[in-house]
Amino acid sequence: MSAPEVNPLEKSRSPRIKLFIALAVVALAVGYLIVSSVRETSAYYMTINELQAAGPAVQNKKLRVAGTLVENSAQWNPQKLMLNFTLTDKGNQQLPVSYKGARPDMFKDGTEVIVEGTYTNGDFQASNLLLKCPSKYQDATTSQAQK
Amino acid sequence: MAQIGYAALLLTLIAGVYSAVIVVWGRQRRSAEMIESGKRGMVAAAVLCSISVLSLLYLVLTNDFRYQYVYETTSTFQPLAYHISALWQGQSGSILFWLWTLSLLSLFFILLKRNAIQPEFPYEIAILAALEAFFALLLLAAANPFAPAVEAYTEGFGGNPLLENPGMIYHPPTVLIGYAATAIPFAAIMGRLLAGMTADAAWLRNLRPWVLLSWLLLGVGILLGAQWAYVELGWGGYWAWDPVENASLIPWLINTAFLHALIMQERRGMFKLWNAILASATFLLCIFATWVTRGGAVRSVHAFGASSVGDFFLGGLIVLTIFSVWVIVTHRKQLKSDFEIQALGSREAAFLYTTLLFVAAAGLVLLGTVFPALSEAITGQQIAWGAESFDQITRILTPFLLVLLGVCPILGWRRTEGSKLLQSLLIPIAVALIAAAGVILLSGGPTYAALAFGLVSFVAVTILAEFYEGWRLRLRKGEGPLRALLHLITYSHRRYGGYLVHLGVLLMVIGITGQSLYQTSQQVALNRGESVTVGSYKLQYVDSGTEDSAAKRRFHASLQVYRNGQPQFSLEPERNYHYNVEQWVTEIALRSNLAEDLYVMLLGLEDNGLATFEILINPLISWLWLGGVVVLLGTVLAVLPLGRRSASPAV
Amino acid sequence: MSVLAILLIAALAGVYVSYPLWSRGNVKGQPTSRAMAAARPEPAAGASDVEELEIDEQAGRVEAEDYSPLAQSYTGGTAVSAAAEPDDEIERQVRALRQKRSTQQPGQASSTGRQVQRRPTQKK
Numbered sequence: 001m002s003a004p005e006v007n008p009l010e011k012s013r014s015p016r017i018k019l020f021i022a023l024a025v026v027a028l029a030v031g032y033l034i035v036s037s038v039r040e041t042s043a044y045y046m047t048i049n050e051l052q053a054a055g056p057a058v059q060n061k062k063l064r065v066a067g068t069l070v071e072n073s074a075q076w077n078p079q080k081l082m083l084n085f086t087l088t089d090k091g092n093q094q095l096p097v098s099y100k101g102a103r104p105d106m107f108k109d110g111t112e113v114i115v116e117g118t119y120t121n122g123d124f125q126a127s128n129l130l131l132k133c134p135s136k137y138q139d140a141t142t143s144q145a146q147k
Numbered sequence: 148m149a150q151i152g153y154a155a156l157l158l159t160l161i162a163g164v165y166s167a168v169i170v171v172w173g174r175q176r177r178s179a180e181m182i183e184s185g186k187r188g189m190v191a192a193a194v195l196c197s198i199s200v201l202s203l204l205y206l207v208l209t210n211d212f213r214y215q216y217v218y219e220t221t222s223t224f225q226p227l228a229y230h231i232s233a234l235w236q237g238q239s240g241s242i243l244f245w246l247w248t249l250s251l252l253s254l255f256f257i258l259l260k261r262n263a264i265q266p267e268f269p270y271e272i273a274i275l276a277a278l279e280a281f282f283a284l285l286l287l288a289a290a291n292p293f294a295p296a297v298e299a300y301t302e303g304f305g306g307n308p309l310l311e312n313p314g315m316i317y318h319p320p321t322v323l324i325g326y327a328a329t330a331i332p333f334a335a336i337m338g339r340l341l342a343g344m345t346a347d348a349a350w351l352r353n354l355r356p357w358v359l360l361s362w363l364l365l366g367v368g369i370l371l372g373a374q375w376a377y378v379e380l381g382w383g384g385y386w387a388w389d390p391v392e393n394a395s396l397i398p399w400l401i402n403t404a405f406l407h408a409l410i411m412q413e414r415r416g417m418f419k420l421w422n423a424i425l426a427s428a429t430f431l432l433c434i435f436a437t438w439v440t441r442g443g444a445v446r447s448v449h450a451f452g453a454s455s456v457g458d459f460f461l462g463g464l465i466v467l468t469i470f471s472v473w474v475i476v477t478h479r480k481q482l483k484s485d486f487e488i489q490a491l492g493s494r495e496a497a498f499l500y501t502t503l504l505f506v507a508a509a510g511l512v513l514l515g516t517v518f519p520a521l522s523e524a525i526t527g528q529q530i531a532w533g534a535e536s537f538d539q540i541t542r543i544l545t546p547f548l549l550v551l552l553g554v555c556p557i558l559g560w561r562r563t564e565g566s567k568l569l570q571s572l573l574i575p576i577a578v579a580l581i582a583a584a585g586v587i588l589l590s591g592g593p594t595y596a597a598l599a600f601g602l603v604s605f606v607a608v609t610i611l612a613e614f615y616e617g618w619r620l621r622l623r624k625g626e627g628p629l630r631a632l633l634h635l636i637t638y639s640h641r642r643y644g645g646y647l648v649h650l651g652v653l654l655m656v657i658g659i660t661g662q663s664l665y666q667t668s669q670q671v672a673l674n675r676g677e678s679v680t681v682g683s684y685k686l687q688y689v690d691s692g693t694e695d696s697a698a699k700r701r702f703h704a705s706l707q708v709y710r711n712g713q714p715q716f717s718l719e720p721e722r723n724y725h726y727n728v729e730q731w732v733t734e735i736a737l738r739s740n741l742a743e744d745l746y747v748m749l750l751g752l753e754d755n756g757l758a759t760f761e762i763l764i765n766p767l768i769s770w771l772w773l774g775g776v777v778v779l780l781g782t783v784l785a786v787l788p789l790g791r792r793s794a795s796p797a798v
Numbered sequence: 799m800s801v802l803a804i805l806l807i808a809a810l811a812g813v814y815v816s817y818p819l820w821s822r823g824n825v826k827g828q829p830t831s832r833a834m835a836a837a838r839p840e841p842a843a844g845a846s847d848v849e850e851l852e853i854d855e856q857a858g859r860v861e862a863e864d865y866s867p868l869a870q871s872y873t874g875g876t877a878v879s880a881a882a883e884p885d886d887e888i889e890r891q892v893r894a895l896r897q898k899r900s901t902q903q904p905g906q907a908s909s910t911g912r913q914v915q916r917r918p919t920q921k922k
Contacts, residue, residue, distance in 0.1 A: 015487070015489050015491070016488070019488060019496065023503070027507075030507075030544075034511065034540055037539035037540070038532060038536045038539070041532070043531050043533055045519060045529035045531055062533075076751060078672045078758075078759045081670050081672065102382070102670065102750045103751060105381070105732055105733050150800040150801070150804065151800050151807075154808070158808055181819065184815055184817070184819050187814055187815045187817065190814070191815050194811070195807070198807065347896075348872075413871055414868060558859070559858070560854065560861065561861055562861070563859070564858070613853075617853045620852055620856050623856075638849045641850070642853075
């Protein structure tokens with residue numbers, strides 16, 4: 001089959017422009033929705049040092065902090081379902097964390113933990129815990145404790 | 148035995164390089180003998196790779212701890228099934244598995260072309276052979292499965308207990324085969340361009356099953372992974388938007404866009420440039436996904452550990468990207484469209500919207516995944532999208548997807564008459580509104596639920612209308628009602644297989660929406676004998692116990708579940724401590740039915756018998772898995788060589 | 799022992815792979831260079847499902863001018879763009895073959911006796 005007959009209609013710019021405008025409008029509208037919801041739900045990464053330095057400035061922000069679990073610092077209160085523990089940075093700063101929820105599986109001393117939540121008065125209230133599998137042989141798995 | 152395996156792998160590398168070189172050379176010299184030799188090289192590569200895989204399998208099955216890989220992935224007390232799955236459980240084994248699958252699929256692809264001599268054949272062989280050589284080189288240089296053990300081990304490490312469940316047997320290989328299969332359309336389209344040709348309808352028609360294969364396997368693999376996470380990892384959900392999960396989702400989304408754009412290329416000669424890009428992107432993103440999983444590129448809770456394997460994948464990714472861009476740019480004349488979209492409301496335009504939607508979705512998932520690194524590079528402050536961010540985006544995009552699913556079949560080629568469109572939309576919209584109202588009335592639920600379920604009903608009606616339309620045609624041709632229905636599905640099986648897939652997608656949307664919008668959860672600490680009421684269930688904590696074994700310390704609690712005052716069934720969640728990895732592992736207790744899942748986790752068991760539970764009710768989640776099965780069936784229907792053979796040869 | 803096995807495997811592979819290069823005459827059923835000159839384009843696998851188009855037509859979604867070209871895409875007709883620039887003899891012959899066949903196309907799309915095209919077709 002040879003190329004389609006050249007037809008003034010087919011070569012018309014009008015559908016193309018209409019199409020482009022329509023898509024642009026939709027893209028902008030959707031983009032706006034997406035940007036505003038991401039803004040609300042994203043978290044700032046901070047190290048323990050940065051966090052403690054910033055102090056009250058980051059009071060109501062949603063934050064993520066990474067650290068390693070300090071030996072023997074994990075306390076689990078089954079009645080209140082509260083987990084308290086301390087994280088430490090390479091810089092030897094310590095961060096007390098409280099988490100209301102399920103005690104995660106791979107929670108042991110030396111585990112690398114990322115906590116997500118808010119920071120008030122020197123204490124971190126975590127709403128989410130993300131843990132890393134400590135062993136290097138392990139295959140890809142996800143472990144996430146959620147409220 | 149390991150020496151044979153290693154040598155076979157080396158020979159596979161040589162065969163791959165040889166094939167790639169000889170076919171291109173043979174193409175230059177118009178020598179069919181050289182091309183035939185290159186084809187044979189692919190046969191040899193597949194056989195040699197199989198020998199290598201069988202050697203590794205032998206080592207793993209015989210617990211030969213003289214080799215590091217065997218030590219890391221097996222133990223003498225591991226059940227047989229997990230011995231076999233050890234083949235793909237470790238880093239190097241999984242890459243070898245990928246190579247092996249690629250070699251077999253490539254061979255199958257090449258042999259199917261036996262009776263056709265086409266100009267792109269040498270290039271297709273060359274690309275696939277080069278890819279096989281790349282993987283073989285990677286294995287030999289950075290991830291040797293036959294490497295000797297670091298110490299003299301007497302017992303294996305045995306793999307992570309989290310991985311000792313059926314999910315680990317079927318999820319990784321499915322994903323890996325899906326990854327491997329994306330190389331075929333890539334090689335075919337690049338090969339066709341290199342040969343100076345453009346793709347005709349017949350050629351595209353033959354390509355479609357390969358695209359469907361990779362699409363299906365990757366999609367099912369991802370879904371199996373989600374189901375595994377739900378049942379095994381025990382946090383109540385099935386998808387955490389973790390970078391590694393996202394990495395496999397991105398190519399699947401692009402593959403979906405590709406699949407649909409390919410249909411338009413077959414029908415109208417449109418989307419040629421799109422398809423060249425999408426075919427390459429699908430394949431390249433699988434390599435990218437592997438790099439993310441293994442190279443430690445993105446901060447993630449997954450730990451394969453950074454290694455030179457990651458560098459290899461990155462290097463390969465860069466080279467292949469440059470190659471694809473070069474091929475497409477230098478052959479762009481062959482990618483000119485035969486048809487321009489005429490109207491915003493035409494079927495051609497709808498396919499464009501679909502393609503854009505899936506590409507946008509893939510782009511957003513990718514953006515969110517690399518956002519921490521990106522934001523740090525740009526602003527110095529690392530910002531991370533949470534799971535909630537991705538969930539919100541999914542909620543924003545889903546209505547668009549559903550509208551397209553419902554409207555596209557109604558649209559006309561080239562343009563749609565307004566009155567006709569309205570006429571076809573009346574009943575579906577009416578049903579949708581009724582459904583939406585029903586949702587609000589019955590559940591008082593969030594508006595979004597009404598929107599989602601309303602749209603789902605809308606699509607369901609339009610799909611059923613399509614079945615009716617086709618059935619009506621067959622009746623007009625004089626067939627009896629039952630025969631008409633059967634023939635409808637078999638003669639137009641590609642389209643109706645597709646509609647069946649869309650119905651499966653609807654079921655999945657129902658499951659996802661139900662679980663995400665209507666989940667209820669409760670955490671409670673109980674003493675023996677106490678009970679708690681969640682939803683329509685009353686759960687009474689009856690007893691608990693602890694047992695010791697060689698592998699683990701088992702803590703379990705039993706619950707008796709009542710409904711309407713009647714005892715229904717009992718559940719026994721566990722929380723076990725595994726000695727070899729020094730980790731706790733939760734074994735959930737789950738009771739599923741079509742309406743909802745009752746999901747119980749044992750969070751802790753104290754010496755005095757105080758037990759902490761987390762109890763979840765996940766409504767409609769079974770529909771997600773059910774939908775997956777329907778998608779599988781629909782795809783199989785679309786791919787099968789059914790239908791009435793036309794007596795005249797196609798061309 | 800393993801060394802012997804390895805050498806054997808390598809030798810077998812080598813012989814098998816290189817066979818077309820040093821064997822005289824036709825390798826069992828495979829084309830010779832001369833035969834390649836008469837390259838055949840790949841036939842579409844599977845049956846035609848042009849019924850899909852008939853359903854669309856019944857529902858009033860296809861315009862007259864589109865029916866024939868769409869039908870050809872179902873029956874494996876070629877939609878080779880004229881922009882293709884094949885660079886050698888083989889492609890030229892393939893295209894010539896296709897041209898020849900497509901000029902025979904009208905009315906031949908379905909030889910089972912059913913009328914696929916019910917509208918006047920446009921001759922190229």
